[in-house]
Amino acid sequence: MKIALLGHGVVGRGVDEIIASRAKGVEVARILELPDRLSDPRMTANYDDILHDPEIELVIECMGGLEPAHTFIMSALNAGKSVVTSNKAVVAAYFEEFAAAAREHGAALLIEASCGGGIPWIASIEKVRRIDSVSSFSGIMNGTTNYLVDTMAKTGKDFDVVLREAQALGYAERDPSDDIDGIDVRNKTIIAASVAFNVACRQDIPTAGIRNLTKADMQMFAEHGRVVKLIGHGIQRDGHYAAAVEPVALPQSSLEAHVPANFNLVSLEGSTVGPLKFYGQGAGSLPTGNAMVQDVLDFQAGRRPVYDFSAGLEYDPMLLVSNYVFRTAVAPEGSERYDEGSWLVRSVTAAHAREIFTYALESDPTSFYARLPWEDEA
């Protein structure tokens, strides 16, 4: 089977190497690169050389970003070529369009590496759904923020200090906004919700990050037996669904509370299999490359995931109702005291909690908030 790589950066080179050494019967025949980087006879700067090569069955998109990735993926699918991608931003933004083009042209869309890195998460959701319906999912889906909160919890250092260390170690980007503001987790949550619930998940799910988390917050929650983690989650019930990304103050006794360093832990609840949880490296060139090659091998073995979002689940924010703690200068309306300088608001939706937080930031730009999970949550 001949395939092409779009991009030959760190991940692309890793994929190239893994395929050459481990994937029997798969040949990286062409590589799309910039005109000034054509260092290999397989390389071309002209995407048409790949699109019009009838022998190439599949392209692996390793470029990242929305454009030209979106256009290149669409051209490949429209040409009947299957696509493997780790690009969570482009899949979250165009999942429905990609899925429709794949169905129309008999191509496959394989997105394992876009969500949960090396963890076999998307394929596992699909496998579970062959038998069960997935009633909910949740998880630590971003290694950078987990490294930050885990290091803060273990060392007692403050956010900025740990962030600078993480940047020095390569665990955080120079501009860490996508990670610490929850954008990366939002993209992954949108993708997971779409696969788990068979719906083109809306883009504007309530989203908050951990930018304002302080060591005093960590300490305050620790005194309540809790650890803060950034969690993406989704739920479906009776033809409706909801999803959100928010800091959650988890009980110390939970598995999630003990996920170390830059690891991920993602969970789902299936109707007969019960809860399943998957742990592994959520990022890094080797785990990501591994996930993309797994998708190629699945394709080679005949796996053709079909995403059809026509079931028409409706979004219902009332499916996500919890108690929330706000650490902010002015007590939110209807709140009660939780601890020194922090306030408990009972039984509000994730969307409403996000609105209270936005309002709190206006009077106190250092505000932070976290959801308190129900006792019976898995």
Added chain:
Amino acid sequence: MKIALLGHGVVGRGVDEIIASRAKGVEVARILELPDRLSDPRMTANYDDILHDPEIELVIECMGGLEPAHTFIMSALNAGKSVVTSNKAVVAAYFEEFAAAAREHGAALLIEASCGGGIPWIASIEKVRRIDSVSSFSGIMNGTTNYLVDTMAKTGKDFDVVLREAQALGYAERDPSDDIDGIDVRNKTIIAASVAFNVACRQDIPTAGIRNLTKADMQMFAEHGRVVKLIGHGIQRDGHYAAAVEPVALPQSSLEAHVPANFNLVSLEGSTVGPLKFYGQGAGSLPTGNAMVQDVLDFQAGRRPVYDFSAGLEYDPMLLVSNYVFRTAVAPEGSERYDEGSWLVRSVTAAHAREIFTYALESDPTSFYARLPWEDEA
């Protein structure tokens, strides 16, 4: 696709129901049952009716025990029929014979449900091995013993009390020996080692259980920041392998320490994907039935696992060397004090530790021991 069920007990009925409601294109055409239980037109007490029916491609063995399960599985494979089984005892004992018969007759052997219940563990090991070599695996593979140690840790009750409660709840058998003496975990460890390392794992791996674990032991380890769990594990390096089943005193900070109730958590280490961990229900008719139907659906989708153990890894007990704590009346030779009445023996093999334990039981039949994992263990 027509298939047959061997046995129609709790699990068999569950499989029958899941297939009828969820597995399109799969029909349970025949069911083998005892002559006095033929309550359904599909039932027969004559196995030949199934073996000689050319339309039946696959049999699901839900009988348990070594015989006649062993004979029935061999006849099916020799007749070119594929086999799905959850029977860990028979697979652990006859894996090599089954695998050879399956290869010879072009049949598939699918054993997901034999190890880790509803957790997609065997299929995940196989998937990882398409790209990576698996250098080690370990895990909590027995729900009964995890329920016992978790309840002891949380309530401070003693072993016998918690065991009686577990029996009343149906979490432990009336004769709990297979669970509490580590036999069940040994079978699963043999199966996991065989799949992970591509070797017909030897039967007599060092095996110990938790029969002698007391609340005082739990308390003593808790004071050292540790929790006791019953762990099966295996390792391979440079053409050699080893495996063992033993109580392990894990650090409180580990994920494993927080696995609640009757859940399982199994881990592997892959060369490019890094550590992966899988959590879920390790037993129960629904998760087990789910795992067997997943195998049927995998078979329907073309999955044909091939187990070929001819690589010839050699067993090397030196691959498993650790420090061990013995709580026993007489200090073992070469030990130093660990705590009141318990002794630390440094850097011995799992096999040697098991021998020290056997010797200790002679002078003190209440003795208990646990491995202390190395600090850098995942």
